[in-house]
Amino acid sequence: xxxxxxxxxxxxxxxxxxxxxxxxxxxxxxxxxxxxxxxxxxxxxxxxxxxxxxxxxxxxxxxxxxxxxxxxxxxxxxxxxxxxxxxxxxxxxxxxxxxxxxxxxxxxxxxxxxxxxxxxxxxxxxxxxxxxxxxxxxxxxxxxxxxxxxxxxxxxxxxxxxxxxxxxxxxxxxxxxxxxxxxxxxxxxxxxxxxxxxxxxxxxxxxxxxxxxxxxxxxxxxxxxxxxxxxxxxxxxxxxxxxxxxxxxxxxxxxxxxxxxxxxxxxxxxxxxxxxxxxxxxxxxxxxxxxxxxxxxxxxxxxxxxxxxxxxxxxxxxxxxxxxxxxxxxxxxxxxxxxxxxxxxxxxxxxxxxxxxxxxxxxxxxxxxxxxxxxxxxxxxxxxxxxxxxxxxxxxxxxxxxxxxxxxxxxxxxxxxxxxxxxxxxxxxxxxxxxxxxxxxxxxxxxxxxxxxxxxxxxxxxxxxxxxxxxxxxxxxxxxxxxxxxxxxxxxxxxxxx
Amino acid sequence: xxxxxxxxxxxxxxxxxxxxxxxxxxxxxxxxxxxxxxxxxxxxxxxxxxxxxxxxxxxxxxxxxxxxxxxxxxxxxxxxxxxxxxxxxxxxxxxxxxxxxxxxxxxxxxxxxxxxxxxxxxxxxxxxxxxxxxxxxxxxxxxxxxxxxxxxxxxxxxxxxxxxxxxxxxxxxxxxxxxxxxxxxxxxxxxxxxxxxxxxxxxxxxxxxxxxxxxxxxxxxxxxxxxxxxxxxxxxxxxxxxxxxxxxxxxxxxxxxxxxxxxxxxxxxxxxxxxxxxxxxxxxxxxxxxxxxxxxxxxxxxxxxxxxxxxxxxxxxxxxxxxxxxxxxxxxxxxxxxxxxxxxxxxxxxxxxxxxxxxxxxxxxxxxxxxxxxxxxxxxxxxxxxxxxxxxxxxxxxxxxxxxxxxxxxxxxxxxxxxxxxxxxxxxxxxxxxxxxxxxxxx
Numbered sequence: 001x002x003x004x005x006x007x008x009x010x011x012x013x014x015x016x017x018x019x020x021x022x023x024x025x026x027x028x029x030x031x032x033x034x035x036x037x038x039x040x041x042x043x044x045x046x047x048x049x050x051x052x053x054x055x056x057x058x059x060x061x062x063x064x065x066x067x068x069x070x071x072x073x074x075x076x077x078x079x080x081x082x083x084x085x086x087x088x089x090x091x092x093x094x095x096x097x098x099x100x101x102x103x104x105x106x107x108x109x110x111x112x113x114x115x116x117x118x119x120x121x122x123x124x125x126x127x128x129x130x131x132x133x134x135x136x137x138x139x140x141x142x143x144x145x146x147x148x149x150x151x152x153x154x155x156x157x158x159x160x161x162x163x164x165x166x167x168x169x170x171x172x173x174x175x176x177x178x179x180x181x182x183x184x185x186x187x188x189x190x191x192x193x194x195x196x197x198x199x200x201x202x203x204x205x206x207x208x209x210x211x212x213x214x215x216x217x218x219x220x221x222x223x224x225x226x227x228x229x230x231x232x233x234x235x236x237x238x239x240x241x242x243x244x245x246x247x248x249x250x251x252x253x254x255x256x257x258x259x260x261x262x263x264x265x266x267x268x269x270x271x272x273x274x275x276x277x278x279x280x281x282x283x284x285x286x287x288x289x290x291x292x293x294x295x296x297x298x299x300x301x302x303x304x305x306x307x308x309x310x311x312x313x314x315x316x317x318x319x320x321x322x323x324x325x326x327x328x329x330x331x332x333x334x335x336x337x338x339x340x341x342x343x344x345x346x347x348x349x350x351x352x353x354x355x356x357x358x359x360x361x362x363x364x365x366x367x368x369x370x371x372x373x374x375x376x377x378x379x380x381x382x383x384x385x386x387x388x389x390x391x392x393x394x395x396x397x398x399x400x401x402x403x404x405x406x407x408x409x410x411x412x413x414x415x416x417x418x419x420x421x422x423x424x425x426x427x428x429x430x431x432x433x434x435x436x437x438x439x440x441x442x443x444x445x446x447x448x449x450x451x452x453x454x455x456x457x458x459x460x461x462x463x464x465x466x467x468x469x470x471x472x473x474x475x476x477x478x479x480x481x482x483x484x485x486x487x488x489x490x491x492x493x494x495x496x497x498x
Numbered sequence: 499x500x501x502x503x504x505x506x507x508x509x510x511x512x513x514x515x516x517x518x519x520x521x522x523x524x525x526x527x528x529x530x531x532x533x534x535x536x537x538x539x540x541x542x543x544x545x546x547x548x549x550x551x552x553x554x555x556x557x558x559x560x561x562x563x564x565x566x567x568x569x570x571x572x573x574x575x576x577x578x579x580x581x582x583x584x585x586x587x588x589x590x591x592x593x594x595x596x597x598x599x600x601x602x603x604x605x606x607x608x609x610x611x612x613x614x615x616x617x618x619x620x621x622x623x624x625x626x627x628x629x630x631x632x633x634x635x636x637x638x639x640x641x642x643x644x645x646x647x648x649x650x651x652x653x654x655x656x657x658x659x660x661x662x663x664x665x666x667x668x669x670x671x672x673x674x675x676x677x678x679x680x681x682x683x684x685x686x687x688x689x690x691x692x693x694x695x696x697x698x699x700x701x702x703x704x705x706x707x708x709x710x711x712x713x714x715x716x717x718x719x720x721x722x723x724x725x726x727x728x729x730x731x732x733x734x735x736x737x738x739x740x741x742x743x744x745x746x747x748x749x750x751x752x753x754x755x756x757x758x759x760x761x762x763x764x765x766x767x768x769x770x771x772x773x774x775x776x777x778x779x780x781x782x783x784x785x786x787x788x789x790x791x792x793x794x795x796x797x798x799x800x801x802x803x804x805x806x807x808x809x810x811x812x813x814x815x816x817x818x819x820x821x822x823x824x825x826x827x828x829x830x831x832x833x834x835x836x837x838x839x840x841x842x843x844x845x846x847x848x849x850x851x852x853x854x855x856x857x858x859x860x861x862x863x864x865x866x867x868x869x870x871x872x873x874x875x876x877x878x879x880x881x882x883x884x885x886x887x888x889x890x891x892x893x894x895x896x897x898x899x900x901x902x903x904x905x906x907x908x909x910x911x912x913x914x915x916x917x918x919x920x921x922x923x924x925x926x927x928x929x930x931x932x933x934x935x936x937x938x939x940x941x
Binding site: 290372400414467 | 652697699704705707710719730731760
């Protein structure tokens with residue numbers, strides 16, 4: 001079995017229902033049988049364009065979110081003076097009041113973050129532009145900042161919008177945007193990066209984790225890069241360039257000399273050979289195969305594809321659309337060794353299940369808890385390195401959480417309470433209506449095709465057929481059995497993959 | 499290439515007939531399947547432990563078992579350390595706490611500790627101290643203290659006091675990442691979500707509030723559903739090519755089998771009857787009761803994590819704190835009594851900590867506000883008993899707060915290096931001096 005490493009497009013007639021299923025589930029967040037049929041009917045080119053070049057898809061019906069920028073705010077001058085005076089005189093009442101105000105603000109910000117988190121997850125479930133959200137999440141994990149230390153929901157939202165605005169645009173724009181992003185500047189302490197006392201945090205991560213990868217720069221480059229980034233700071237929730245704190249002297253970065261500022265620094269990074277490769281690897285790891293983010297550790301057969309993507313990225317000046325389009329049409333992408341072999345992230349699992357079955361909105365606090373237990377809290381990547389992904393998602397504990405979440409989303413059966421719901425609150429008939437064959441056997445196969453994929457072998461379908469045959473002896477299938485079947489299929493080991 | 503998750507499979511010859519299934523495991527003894535390449539990692543270790551039961555207990559050190567367990571008890575909210583380990587011999591204590599101070603005649607005095615004693619409700623722990631089973635470590639904290647619950651708890655969990663919150667991995671999880679043979683059940687936390695401390699690069703704890711619910715919830719839908727679920731999963735385990743480390747589906751099938759077996763084991767374990775009478779049914783005692791049962795069942799779990807809340811005593815502290823001390827002490831004593839009765843006491847060391855202590859001066863609401871350094875507790879046969887270390891100064895304060903004289907990472911160092919035989923330096927980034935928690939020869 002040799003893996004096809006060609007990134008030229010498959011023949012149009014090879015874009016069958018199974019290929020469309022792969023595209024929709026791997027690139028989008030899955031969808032209803034209707035969505036799948038429509039995508040398939042478009043044919044390969046139009047289907048990929050529709051997903052990747054989503055600018056023309058109307059998303060105006062999605063609810064926005066209106067956050068108060070001043071929940072976390074600087075003290076006013078008067079307030080600051082008052083507190084300073086109280087510190088000097090030891091006026092405990094004033095200090096206590098200030099402390100209470102701060103605590104109340106943090107509580108309010110926590111509420112706002114819960115709200116933002118649910119808004120995003122719901123947007124992923126509802127959006128007609130799934131790739132926009134997939135890419136926004138990819139960039140969130142790539143340029144990772146965590147609310148756990150930023151502690152300002154408004155800044156995290158601004159950053160999320162930066163990723164969404166440029167999601168399928170240009171990686172160069174993203175990189176230039178991130179060195180002006182208040183959440184990132186706060187997260188990596190660049191507000192303290194001053195000419196007299198450079199802080200190297202952003203400079204280091206910009207090279208190590210955002211553009212080049214470890215081993216492709218020296219400590220001297222980090223120091224010089226930090227100087228280029230001096231003065232890039234925050235004023236409340238806005239970016240501010242503090243001229244007086246910026247180091248205008250000559251720097252030497254990666255073999256080039258000049259009075260570089262942050263943009264020059266980013267330009268130098270983008271011109272490194274390792275940069276395109278590093279970005280290509282990130283895209284490949286997110287969409288194609290769980291190969292990790294260390295290029296040297298990637299099997300050579302996958303590396304061949306990554307190298308081709310990297311050259312495309314360079315050729316297109318880091319424009320993402322042409323590269324993504326070519327990848328999602330490629331022979332490599334549809335190779336049987338790629339299909340159904342990637343572990344779903346917790347978000348993909350939750351959102352994919354909601355979209356594939358067109359599920360009702362359930363108690364989001366249960367989904368939130370499950371996402372935390374599965375290891376993926378939105379706006380809280382564990383480190384500046386983002387989420388590890390791949391096999392790190394799966395272990396003894398997370399498997400039950402995954403199965404219990406999908407069961408809850410489908411049936412309303414609480415993950416940690418014994419009782420079963422009186423009313424499932426979900427009518428799968430609209431979903432069943434599109435099927436040609438509504439016999440128990442037909443429905444079962446349809447559901448497996450749609451949820452786990454048409455590639456599922458017959459022997460793995462047998463328990464499902466036996467189950468259905470025991471319950472349904474007539475011509476059609478009851479809602480109850482469809483719901484139970486969906487719970488069973490989504491609890492299959494295969495459902496953790498797509 | 500070997501799948502590091504299941505290192506045993508690399509050199510175990512694969513049997514050709516159908517592999518291992520959960521039902522087969524339940525029906526047969528462990529020895530029968532121990533040669534199968536498809537046997538879950540969890541079982542491999544459990545099987546080894548069973549086979550080598552007598553030798554496992556014989557350690558290089560007489561009386562010190564090798565199958566050691568660490569129990570972490572988190573006291574959430576910031577326990578008032580000054581009213582826990584009480585400096586009754588210092589006037590400043592009573593001056594700062596005119597109504598909250600515990601009267602000298604009520605303080606439980608500890609031999610060898612002048613002017614410092616325990617809160618009267620800690621009598622059960624006092625008793626354990628006299629029996630050589632409990633130590634109170636004074637003045638534990640870290641530099642540049644953070645007085646936010648959230649941030650300070652993160653600092654304790656990540657062992658990183660840069661307060662940058664970038665260490666999204668915890669000290670226990672990182673330590674367990676270093677295990678050569680993870681079992682999928684190395685860390686178990688009781689609660690609805692996994693504590694940050696227990697998250698590693700790949701290490702994740704098993705967490706549940708109720709062990710009976712550590713399973714697929716869909717089983718409750720009906721029996722047919724439950725049986726079909728088992729068929730799906732047993733068949734997956736028997737699927738060909740299941741021993742390969744590379745195929746993601748084989749990896750998931752195997753982990754799934756681990757999960758099913760762990761679930762069966764854990765749920766069976768908590769059905770044991772207690773050997774002793776547990777005095778009070780508080781949240782902490784219920785959690786520790788479950789832990790005692792799982793320890794008794796000899797799960798391969800190395801770290802258990804439990805938590806008790808309510809320590810954020812900003813107002814009317816006296817009675818609330820009395821109740822908290824009472825619950826804490828009684829639960830710990832009952833836990834160790836049960837461990838003794840089941841013959842497992844020498845295997846278990848526990849650490850109880852809180853994210854910070856409270857201000858020296860009481861506030862206007864007869865409570866105390868967030869402070870800094872505070873005491874931690876250690877329990878077990880192998881800890882140094884009594885009151886450990888020096889009480890922080892009551893006159894030399896930082897913004898009205900006690901200044902720590904022992905870094906909490908010294909506690910972790912003793913527990914990881916000395917007790918768990920894991921690499922503390924790799925977890926903490928550098929070597930911290932011993933806190934002297936363990937008896938000589940262990941630290």
